[in-house]
């Protein structure tokens with residue numbers, strides 16, 4: 373298990389406006405608000421990653437059996453896309469967060485600046501998740517294995533939100549300053565948990581996205597493809 377807080381989160385105004393405007397010209401007011409909000413956001417991010425490696429013991433019938441060192445076996449009810457872990461020998465379970473300060477500030481801002489700050493927070497969380505993915509990629513590379521996509525309960529179609537409890541149950545959340553509610557919501561709100569498989573059964577060397585299998589796809593302004 374590891375807790376990491378030292379990562380820098382690089383965000384540029386151009387990538388935020390590009391994501392928000394999705395190929396359309398960005399209105400000048402929005403562009404100016406992005407610049408202002410980004411300055412604010414840079415002072416408010418408290419990134420953290422808490423992760424652990426698990427062995428992937430079996431995958432089949434919509435389920436995966438995983439086991440962290442010194443822990444009991446846990447069953448993930450991944451559902452129809454469990455095959456995404458079929459190439460895995462190990463998986464990195466990781467919870468990521470940017471802390472609560474950005475959301476608190478967003479609530480005190482004007483509607484537009486609050487919205488933009490919120491969007492910047494979502495993108496920053498994605499960058500922290502990318503840092504976790506880089507760890508999986510490095511480990512896979514050192515073993516001459518490949519990596520699978522990052523998958524999460526509640527996002528991957530058919531994987532119930534309830535498994536957030538299973539993944540978080542393998543991590544020292546409290547030590548990282550995170551807390552899981554009975555409903556499966558991590559506090560601070562801009563947090564997420566998922567896992568990335570690595571193993572000789574994967575062909576790629578970089579963690580892919582599964583936006584095409586995501587239940588939030590239609591509403592998501594960050595989706596890829």
Ligand code: SF4
Nearest residue numbers: 583586589592594595
């Ligand atoms: S559609 Fe959006 S929420 Fe779903 S995986 Fe892609 S970026 Fe994440």
